[in-house]
Amino acid sequence: MFKKLLVATVAVGCLGVAGFGTLAWQPAMAPIAPPATASFAPELVAKGEALAGGGYCAACHTRKGGERFAGGYAMETPFGAIFSTNITPDPETGIGNWSEAAFARAMQKGVSRDGSHLLPVFSYDHFTKLSDDDVRALYAYFMTRTPVHATRRPNGIPFPFNIRYLQAGWKLLFFRPGRFEPDVTRSAEWNRGAYLAQGLSHCGACHTPRNLLGAEKFGNAYGGAVIDNWVAPPLTAGNAAPTPWTHDELYDYLRTGASKLHGTAAGPMFPVVQGLRALPDSDIRALATYFAELDKAAERLPYVSGAVSLAMSSTLAKEGAPIDPDARLYITACASCHYNATNAPLATRPDLSLNSAVHLADPSNLIQVILRGIGTEEGMPGVVMPAFGDALSDSDVARIAAYLRRTRTDLPPWPDLAVKIAAIRRQYEAAK
Template identity: 55%
Template sequence: MIGRIVAALTGIGVVAGAGFLAIAWHPAIAPVAPPTAGSFDTASIERGRVLAAGGYCAECHTRRDGQQGAPLAGDYAMATPFGTIHSSNITPDPETGIGRWSLAAFTRAMRHGVSRDGANLFPAFPFDHFTHMTDGDIADVYAFLMTRPPVHAQKRENTVPFPANIRLFQGGWKLLFLHPGVYRPDPAHDAQWNRGAYLAEGLSHCGACHTPRNMLGAEKSDAAYDGAPVDNWIAPPLNATNPTPVTWTENEFFSYLRYGVAPLHGSAAGPMSPVVHGGLSEMPESDVRAIAVYLADLDHAASRQGGDSARLTAAMASSTRDLTGPQTDPDARLYAGACAACHANTGAQPVPGRPDLALNNALWLSEPTNLYQVVLRGIGTAEGQAGITMPSFYHSLTDADLARLAAYLRRTRTTLPPWTDLEKKAAAVRSTLPAPPVAASH
């Protein structure tokens, strides 16, 4: 009897193992001679350039951690809970890049997360989003990439430990979390909404940063766009759980994504800055508008704007709090000296380029991470709104100063509970940043 049970279990294991191999194992696709630039249609190359910008290819495939790499040559370090993964070289170099990849091999990578040699790719490459792109868009991106200057560049080794580094096991991840297939338009919505959904869910993979992930590194489908930590920042919620007092409307989303600043919410900084200025800025305005329409629908903006006017009035009333008369609160004096010159608004709306902190995402999130990042880093000329900068306070404010400032703003500009361990968290954020040069004295 025991022998029969063992035999049955063994048989089940063999069948299950064979089934898993059938899903997880993929054959190599034969290499091709690197195609010449002249073999691609110029219109396809140009469409691919725009699509590659909208998919942020260069952002994740160009090294920047202390050493500037060649565009698209890979080796960008992505810190994950499973170790550091370095992006691939996607220039047409025949040895270290994708120069010998056919369109079929490239399409398989985009749709199914499988390399030309048959190895499963880690989902740090967002093939779970790119799978929704059309064949034509994938072919155009391929045409663009294969006509870039080839760069011979080896990437560093990943630090993913055993057994997570076994590529075959990624087949199980895909079985659970990959839903391949081209985006299908939702007949309940118009063409503009569907275009925005196609871009946000596919090419531009917004959820890759703005959706929290489970223990296996997959996006939580029941918490789509609820916000998540990314690159030592917090990508805020893009849905109705966003805590800011004034609704993210279509126009606010559009202004932010197109110009790097939402008048009633703030500026694009940190990881979002290249998304706006290096990616979406290359796309047609109609596409950016379509994404804004889709996101505004996700956060139910149309049904949530009723109280915006009153909340805006309350926020503007708090903008100059503690700035008139004797200042007995030392934290208020700190704010007045460091921040008020730019962030105190006296009108009914914030002055363009001077976000009102009572409206800003950074003060309403569950942690002060983004507030600390902006104060310590500043906002450079290539970030946020064109022509507007914010100085770094890295050297002029201590961690204790940052903690006092954060506590003051949280209690006077929001209706939320106070943050905790503020000085410790300030030190933690500071430790992730290189010290900027000290300005020369005169």
């Protein structure tokens, strides 16, 4: 894997050196004196604040326990750890002496003020779609934050991946710069959803699989991908859940962190829901409209009631058979909360026969949720699923996962449960 990457990157690098000198070389932009807070209209700053939420800038630009937007958050990539930058208006260590033009170039072209190319872990390949007005509002918001002096941590990426000049080759191959182009054949709401999904909220950054060079695969938008030992499920008709992600289900999930017929936004999806809170309901509806069309919810709608009654009956029937020792373990550990006394699933108590985690080809999300639980803040605010990491052994977790797969789906057993549990257990212990 590494060798392949190396060969490919060196090849890209050679291309970069041979033909693309002009693209690769970007001038430094002159530093400016930090603009006065009063020079930005309060409405523009407020608009920028909402956009910063919808783009989750804080999630990546704030390290654990650190000051908001002061950077230093480590992102693990196959190429090594990359640390985010300080985007508070500190003139020395942040973006205090960046002009609006320099900021816009970073967002829309992935080039830093000093002319160096930025790495695509910063989602500039999506932010390039942002309108100039939205970039102006973001600039106003960041330039009016309290400056924090925080020097950038050097990246841990090895040679030759650390040569920023080579990023020009990557850009040439994979980067399509340019503002969002509305599709005039569709509604304004659909276009707003597309703008947010493809641009500001960069849903594809996690939900679209990437190639060996870390670029999203153009032909497989939202086809599902693995991130940090979690699966970001497909948002297309290929989604594994027994009931489709309809407009209403998507709206509930993105607005509140949970939906009745699916489940909860946990793990890396939680900061997304948290960030989206800054956007108005109309924007969340627009996202729901865009994705409900993409996953062909309307065509799958007739199957909903059947899937729900099947799920309810399997929940009730299977727990009634305590001779099965795996069922007994499930009843002891899980069924006090995950049962359904009525025929209507509740968001506060996800029905596991309907949950994607049990239906995905990869058991990671189910294992993650069992080990880590879901805190008060995550998923639905105020509702908790306890962490079983310390209470259940790896083999107990494997038994429960296999039991749910066997009794709640007609899919083949997961072949790699033990390996996945061990890997996620290591991650869980390290994060303690």
